Amino acid sequence: MIKIAQYPFVFWFMRNIEINFLDDSICTINSKQYNYKAFNKYIFLALKYILPTLIIYFIYTKADFSFEIKRLIELFLGLYLAVTLILKRILLFRIGLLVTICVCILFLEPAISAFVAKYFLTIFIFYSFKQDCCVKVFSLSNNNLLITHFITRNE
Structure with a gap:
C-alpha cells in the first residue's frame, strides 16, 4: 500500500x-512524471511524532499513574x-463507546470519558509509531521542487 x-x-x-x-x-502519478528519492526514516519519525510526544508529555500527571480502581x-x-x-471491529468499538458513556453515568463523573480518550489516543499513537518503524519514506519532486512525500510498507 502506498500512501501520499x-x-x-x-x-x-x-x-x-x-x-x-x-x-x-522516476514514477508517474495521474499521468504526470515525478522524480523520487529516499527520505531519512528517522527525520520522518521525528517530524511525525514530535508534536504528539509533546502533547502526551504535557497532559499526563502523577494521578495518571496511580492504580485506583x-x-x-x-x-x-x-x-x-x-x-x-x-x-477494525467497528461494531465492538461502538459498543465500547456505549460502555464508556454508561460508566460515566454510573460513576456520575463525565471526566472519565476524557481520561478514556487520553489513554485511547496514547495507545493508538504508540501503535502507529510501531507501524511507522516498518515503512520506507520517499520524497517526490518535480524540477528539483519538493512536491510531497509518500510511504511504502517494507516487504
Whole structure:
C-alpha cells in the first residue's frame, strides 16, 4: 500500500494512491512524471511524532499513574477502544463507546470519558509509531521542487 501526504513534511492524514514506478528514480502519478528519492526514516519519525510526544508529555500527571480502581477502568476502556479500532471491529468499538458513556453515568463523573480518550489516543499513537518503524519514506519532486512525500510498507 502506498500512501501520499497532502503537504510536504506533514505525515498525518495521508491518502492511498496509485503510483507507477518507471525506474529507480522516476514514477508517474495521474499521468504526470515525478522524480523520487529516499527520505531519512528517522527525520520522518521525528517530524511525525514530535508534536504528539509533546502533547502526551504535557497532559499526563502523577494521578495518571496511580492504580485506583477508577483509573484502571479508564485505562482498560482506553485499551479496549484502541484494540478494537486497530483490529477494525467497528461494531465492538461502538459498543465500547456505549460502555464508556454508561460508566460515566454510573460513576456520575463525565471526566472519565476524557481520561478514556487520553489513554485511547496514547495507545493508538504508540501503535502507529510501531507501524511507522516498518515503512520506507520517499520524497517526490518535480524540477528539483519538493512536491510531497509518500510511504511504502517494507516487504
